[in-house]
Amino acid sequence: MALFGFGKKxxxxxxxxxxxxxxxxxxNKAENAATQCCSALKDDEISCIxxxxxxxxxxxxxxxxxxxxxxxxxxxxxxxxxxxMQKVMEYGVMSxxxxxxxxxxxxxGKVLKSDDIVALLYKLGFS
Numbered sequence: 001m002a003l004f005g006f007g008k009k010x011x012x013x014x015x016x017x018x019x020x021x022x023x024x025x026x027x028n029k030a031e032n033a034a035t036q037c038c039s040a041l042k043d044d045e046i047s048c049i050x051x052x053x054x055x056x057x058x059x060x061x062x063x064x065x066x067x068x069x070x071x072x073x074x075x076x077x078x079x080x081x082x083x084x085m086q087k088v089m090e091y092g093v094m095s096x097x098x099x100x101x102x103x104x105x106x107x108x109g110k111v112l113k114s115d116d117i118v119a120l121l122y123k124l125g126f127s
Contacts, residue, residue, distance in 0.1 A: 045126070046077050046121070047077070047102050048080065048100075048101075048102060049078075049079045049080070049099065049101050050100040051080070051081050051082070051099055051100075052082050052097065052099075052100060052108075053096045053098070054083060054096055056096075058097055058111050059081075059096055059097040060081075062097035062111050062112065063081045065112060065113055066099060066114075069115075069117035069118045073118055094108075095108050096108065097111060099117070101121070101126070106124060
């Protein structure tokens, strides 16, 4: 008899992190950190930009501003708009809209203009 869970063997869940570089890594490579999994991805490159939101007017405006910022910078990165609340909560974001760059939350809770997003990306070291 196991009271309060003592004596029970705990099952360890092996979670394989998703590769953030979008270069089609195999599972073995995806087990490494996102910055180490692909030699083709440099530290100063943007592999993905996501806008997290609930589908409201402010979140949609943030998505459009992010697309404009990517166009202004001349990047060939697609901006993804995520409204699935389960995926949003995986990032730990409590206030929306939020911007995620290379799987790292860089802004949340306010709508940034496209110029502000460009300045933020340059400040983070992306050119």
